[in-house]
Amino acid sequence: MTTKTSAYLEIRTDGPVASLVLNRPDKLNALTIPTLDALDQACGELERSRDIRVVILSSTNAKAFCAGADISEWGTLPPTDMWRLWTRVGHRIFDRLAQLPQPTIAAIDGLALGGGLELALACDLRVAGPASRFGLPETKIGAVPGWGGTIRLQGAVGVPQAKRLIFTGAQIDAAEALRIGLVQEVVASESAQTRVMELANEIAGNAPFAVRLTKQLLDAKTGGVPAETIAAGLAALLEDGQEGVRAFKEKRKPVFKDA
Known part of the structure; x- marks a missing residue:
């Protein structure tokens, strides 16, 4: 296995499987512009790779896959910069992740909230640990999902369930996420990452x-x-x-x- 570390993101390569590992554990992997830039650069490398067959997105923090966008970074931005630097940049990078030629799997342990859930939704498959929690709480702070959450969530769970989650801003647990189709598997063990690696290798073994x-x-x-x-x-x-x-x-x- 080889590992390359950039701003708040580790890139691990194990044969045909690449893992993008969010590595800002002290901030619950809250997303910043440097983190988005690192993800953007990683996607650029993966797009051109002939060797990588599956991409995993995971976290170094067992309590949080990603707690969302870092409010301390975007909360003070003027409206023009919020549109120009934050929502547009994040939207473009999440779209790039979604459009990678390789299948992508999110290994979710702990919180996946706001932009963190939108990040997971940009992956093809989502596998959750039993303690995971999900939500788009933007309406609770006077905001709306800005990184593709409204479109991708309704694609995953249907319009009525998407409206319920976004209108209320409520958090749901892993069992509820599985029931409504937000995740494809909930593992019985404490961590989703072992199961995701098994699934990635199964996919990588196909043509x-x-x-x-x-x-x-x-x-x-x-x-x-x-x-x-x-x-x-x-x-x-x-x-x-x-x-x-x-x-x-x-x-x-x-x-x-x-x-």
Whole structure:
């Protein structure tokens, strides 16, 4: 296993599995701009990786996956900076995480609140420990979810349940999260990370290109990466696509054949 540490984020690589580990335990992994920047950089590396087949998102703090955005950092921002620097940046990076070609799994132990729940929702799968708690409490402080929570939550649990959670700002436990479909598994042990590694290795053992294509097809249905990128990639691999490139380089008219 190799480990690389950046601002509040550890990147661990174990064969075909990469783990992005939130590492601000004294602040319950509350998200800051440096943390978001580190996550952004990690996503950029993973997008280009041919070796990594599955990505895990976890925490070094057993009591908190992520307690949300750091209010001390964004609470004093003027409205223009809140929009320009905070919500837009976070939204873009969470979208980038959601659109990674590899399947992503959130290993959730402890709190996943506000931006922390939105971060987990940006992953394909969520596995929770028994002591985990979930919520979008923004309405309790006069705010609204700003990093994709309203869209992704309703995609996970349906519109009525999303409205219930957001309108009330209530926290729910792991059992309730499993019942409504917010998480896919609740482990019996104290930590979700062991089970998530097992699940990651199971996925990594399958044909990687087939898994990536399947993820893209499923995401296209929910407004993620468009399915046209699959068609574009396939067209480039076909003989006509290769002939078109050759003809362009050779400055001649291409001779196309039936597929």
